[in-house]
């Protein structure tokens with residue numbers, strides 16, 4: 181790899197990112213990023229709320245969406261076979277991939293068979309999940325991102341930090357900088373004297389990308405939905421770059437998670453209402469593409485769909501976690517999450533950040549790595565995500581369930597300090613007499629400090645707390661004692 | 671944790687004509703253990719809760735978070751432990767468990783509890799009260815009826831303060847960032863008191879307000895509602 185020059189900008193790796201608490205600490209220090217995130221998430225939150233409020237039966241739509249997705253989960257084998265059959269009959273070549281490597285290999289082989297050395301890409305989460313671009317780079321194929329934000333990330337040697345707006349952490353002047361220094365190295369350079377006006381930035385991106393669109397013989401996408409009944413592949417987007425990828429190249433390869441199946445076209449209606457309003461605050465996506473096979477002279481003439489598992493059947497196997505697979509990647513949960521708003525996406529250590537990342541990642545990848553064991557705790561359980569999610573994923577329940585799995589995992593390896601503490605607390609709280617005993621100790625401490633607030637001091641656990649906050653001294657009389665004294669005769 | 675809150679609750683309920691008793695056996699809802707993932711360790715608290723409160727008509731708690739946990743988690747824990755009897759009992763007891771403001775408004779049917787509190791106050795609707803226990807605007811109905819109060823709106827009120835039980839220990843830096851933002855919003859209201867229905871959140875935000883020497887006190891809603899011209903229950 182190092183012996184030849186790279187074809188595309190080299191991104192950093194997710195693997196070097198430490199577990200959430202540590203990564204988050206570093207991200208919190210980035211003042212510009214925090215400002216950008218606060219502004220961007222607040223804007224899009226408000227838009228979403230307005231668009232959701234416009235729909236009278238919004239709650240029923242959410243329930244319907246959740247039920248449709250659950251039905252698909254219950255009969256996934258049936259719908260997948262039905263979808264494969266319908267797609268094949270319509271002229272789509274269907275592939276099955278157990279994991280990311282297999283999916284990448286399939287895509288790479290198709291590209292090799294076509295003899296292409298570059299491809300254009302529609303923004304897709306699933307190819308981020310499999311790290312497809314890096315696989316293609318290794319076998320000598322350049323993959324170009326064509327979504328504006330994804331382009332900023334790619335040219336910036338950066339990692340995406342949001343499902344929908346991967347460059348949400350960047351501002352306009354950073355974008356201008358990236359375009360000016362990098363575009364020329366990978367194609368049409370940015371015009372001289374590029375300013376940070378949005379229209380100029382967009383025009384520079386358009387010119388840079390146009391050359392790639394016109395040349396590319398193959399495009400790669402994800403897929404928002406596949407209708408099992410008709411074998412229709414559905415891709416929605418806002419910018420029109422996707423439409424270019426879907427219409428110009430002869431070959432289209434779509435990598436689609438197996439949970440993206442919907443039974444019928446009627447089911448689609450529910451999601452086409454929920455998705456744009458939840459994600460961009462638009463009433464409808466500006467571009468909706470439906471491919472049922474290939475049509476001579478219109479669109480891709482060779483269409484492949486790679487159906488990817490990559491841990492999804494494991495998620496499905498857990499009755500308490502499986503609602504996670506309802507997710508339609510709208511990113512509403514990110515935009516409302518107060519934790520995400522402060523740290524951004526990189527701290528989550530995977531392409532899926534925010535609440536959905538905190539529950540999806542550890543389920544897809546398992547709990548063997550420290551960063552995956554930290555993710556279920558990257559939430560205050562405030563429940564804002566529960567309320568906003570268009571498919572009603574019960575985040576807080578799933579987070580607590582995953583914490584339980586983490587606790588079991590840890591104690592199965594060896595008993596931990598935390599378990600000791602929890603056991604101790606369990607004993608104290610199992611009976612009022614135990615609690616009274618514990619309170620007596622705290623009261624003694626209270627008498628010692630006599631109503632003074634406690635400031636910074638090195639006490640285990642509390643020390644971290646007291647770095648930034650004071651704590652009121654423990655009471656010198658507990659409620660139990662007050663009750664005995666004042667109401668004891670009752 | 672802070673005895674002035676249950677004391678205020680007792681006085682308030684008695685003033686409104688309730689007979690209050692306090693089963694000495696009772697402890698805690700077990701939420702801290704459940705939410706950290708320690709289901710087995712939380713189970714004894716469920717048993718104890720059921721044992722302590724089985725015989726009462728109404729169980730009232732001055733904490734949206736604890737009441738939410740009793741309602742949302744107790745039966746689940748019993749179910750997971752395979753204890754059908756406990757699950758049934760826990761569901762029944764949870765059905766009679768009320769958050770204080772819910773009890774006042776829904777059961778007693780009062781919004782004006784005869785309180786007097788002549789201060790500038792801003793209200794933080796804590797996440798668990800708002801989203802899990804769903805107390806709605808009941809606290810505000812009660813506060814609006816308090817004599818002398820100057821109730822001002824808190825910007826970004828529905829955003830979490832960053833306490834989140836063990837979250838504040840496991841992710842101290844994010845927690846502090848969130849609590850600091852909350853404290854900034856509180857300061858912008860120029861209130862003398864920040865009121866809420868959950869002591870843990872008040873402790874979190876109050877800890878920062880105190881460190882900043884902001885001069886803003888935190889107060890539990892029970893303490894405001896218990897205050898009268900004759901007796902102010904602010905500790």
Ligand code: SF4
Pocket residue numbers: 458506507508509510511512513514536568569570571572573
């Ligand atoms: S979990 Fe729900 S809110 Fe979050 S991205 Fe998925 S569908 Fe959207």
